[in-house]
Amino acid sequence: MKGAVEFPLDLTELSFRAAGESLVRRTVLPSGVRIVTEQVPGSRSLTIGYWVAVGSRDEQPGHFGSTHFLEHLLFKGTAERSALDIAIAFDAVGGEHNAMTAKEYTCYYAKVQDRDLNMAVEVLTDMITSSLLDPAEFETERGVILEELAMADDDPADVANERFFQAVMGTHPLGRPIGGRPDTIRDATRDAVWEHYRANYRPQDLVVTVAGAVDHDVLVAAVTRSLLQAGWDLGEYAAPVGRRSGTAAVINQGQPVSVVHRPLEQANLLIGVPGLVAADDRRVAMNVLTSIFGGGMSSRLFQEVREKRGLAYSVYAFAPGYSDAGIFGMYAGCTPAKAGQVTEIMLDELHRLAEHGVTANEMKRASGQLSGASALALEDSDTRMSRLGRSEITLGEFVDLDEALRRLALVTADDVQQLAADMVSRPFSVAAVGALEEDAFDAVLSRRTVPQPPS
Structure with missing residues (x-):
């Protein structure tokens, strides 16, 4: 095909x-x-x-x-x-x-x-x-x-x-x-x-x-x-149910900070914004952004938060997409006393990416990571079966590995930077569970500035 x-x-x-x-x-x-x-x-x-x-x-x-x-x-x-x-x-x-x-x-x-x-x-x-x-x-x-x-x-x-x-x-x-x-x-x-x-x-x-x-x-x-x-009447004509609209819904932020206080040794911390719908043309660029920013051990979040500073064991980025909405988020598990610092580092890294872009080496690594992961996943019939279901129910189209790789090759460093700038311009929300209070994040979030997308 x-x-x-x-x-x-x-x-x-x-x-x-x-x-x-x-x-x-x-x-x-x-x-x-x-x-x-x-x-x-x-x-x-x-x-x-x-x-x-x-x-x-x-x-x-x-x-x-x-x-x-x-x-x-x-x-x-x-x-x-x-x-x-x-x-x-x-x-x-x-x-x-x-x-x-x-x-x-x-x-x-x-x-x-x-x-x-x-x-x-x-x-x-x-x-x-x-x-x-x-x-x-x-x-x-x-x-x-x-x-x-x-x-x-x-x-x-x-x-x-x-x-x-x-x-x-x-x-x-x-x-x-x-x-x-x-x-x-x-x-x-x-x-x-x-x-x-x-x-x-x-x-x-x-x-x-x-x-x-x-x-x-x-x-x-x-x-x-x-x-x-089973008694289903298959002779009576009925059109398949229509697919959901792929138009992005207006998302009104629930709350900027949500904290569940529990006496735990570690705080589970999530930070993010409304993301892209499943059928957005920028979904592939989002995959590249997520890979570079927080998709593996060479990613910026892993290197900065874990390797250089030793502030977390688990840290990553994610970006699920649905028919009319999506999320771009970051996760870290850290000592409650360090939650504010980790939040600031993760936001700073995203702003740095939005302002200064990504390197050619990062683009190459992301391409290799995503193409390899896609190929390996398709060795499993579970993944292929799920791909068929999502193609039919959500996307209305089938994308095979060759087409996925072709689309991946079209993503540029500018695409990734512009998408990052779009994400940091959206309202951030923080959710955390641990031995901390909501005001632990007030100072960090109040200092956030919104960079302009690159021309």
């Missing part, structure tokens, strides 16, 4: 060769079900995912936490299979199965040998279409989820991350926690979760992606057969 391949929602069949001679095929059934495969030469296993484009951001008042709650419940049994039956089906063949709830989608997935594809399709289809949401199991799983939230609340890094998203994103739905809060889980009713289930798990919502040793026609037949057996 040359360039990205678009995934139009109204195109029923699509087929092309991608980098490494993998074969990508896509079918949209009349009912709106989308099936996308990547057949990888030499594979003996595959990863299959059942996706619905509903995540925590889509929940309405009274349903907060329902998406994650439902993810748990779909493993608890159907009319055909108990929870134990579902577990045995995969354990008996040495397979793996799990699920993930994210802010913009939910995915139920399995990894099996190629010979076990039909079993995986049958079990995952049964879970997706025919969950009982048994009242007794509902109450049991409520306790499990509350324990999961309690475990997360005992992890200061998790707490800091949740506070960070709230601080940066403000009232935007992306700022809400994926798993809900203990009070919303205690208040959740089976009727509310059932309503959420029936509203979002329909043929036009479903995307099935498989990567590895897969025959597309065999998969389409298996998925169609299993959905019909």
Whole structure:
């Protein structure tokens, strides 16, 4: 393939060769079900995912936490299979199965040998279409989820991350926690979760992606057969659900500083600003910026904060992107008494990059790091399966390794500097968990100046 391949929602069949001679095929059934495969030469296993484009951001008042709650419940049994039956089906063949709830989608997935594809399709289809949401199991799983939230609340890094998203994103739905809060889980009713289930798990919502040793026609037949057996009406026409708007939303900062005081030996510190949407043309430049600034042991943050000053063990930058918003952030774990100093150093390094740019050697290292990491990641069918899901649900296009490397080669040092200047011009938020107070950051943040983007 040359360039990205678009995934139009109204195109029923699509087929092309991608980098490494993998074969990508896509079918949209009349009912709106989308099936996308990547057949990888030499594979003996595959990863299959059942996706619905509903995540925590889509929940309405009274349903907060329902998406994650439902993810748990779909493993608890159907009319055909108990929870134990579902577990045995995969354990008996040495397979793996799990699920993930994210802010913009939910995915139920399995990894099996190629010979076990039909079993995986049958079990995952049964879970997706025919969950009982048994009242007794509902109450049991409520306790499990509350324990999961309690475990997360005992992890200061998790707490800091949740506070960070709230601080940066403000009232935007992306700022809400994926798993809900203990009070919303205690208040959740089976009727509310059932309503959420029936509203979002329909043929036009479903995307099935498989990567590895897969025959597309065999998969389409298996998925169609299993959905019909489950009672879904595949003969009734329905257009696939539309993708979310890629227009950047207006983000109103939640709060500049959010501190959770806990008597810990280390402070977990996050600093950042609203970033780029997933489809922004500058996403590749953002990857280069993140690599140079805080993406490895040779990065500026690692060298300055850890190697030169010994102020932290873990320090890095990150930049997740969603359909209409994103975040650019920095993390460090440090002694509470040094939190203000570490914050100042990280902000100074970002300002220095925005004002003076990056070197040719840094650009070369970033290119090598990103291209190598991309190639190595694609050795795993899980990564390829997830790439198909994100291509279908979020981006509306497929980008193979060759196209990704071509785009990477087009990024210039000026692109990176201009993007850094854009980031430092945005309102910073700080979130921290540890033995410190909010005023620990006041002096640092008040001294920040905004450099002008280079001409």
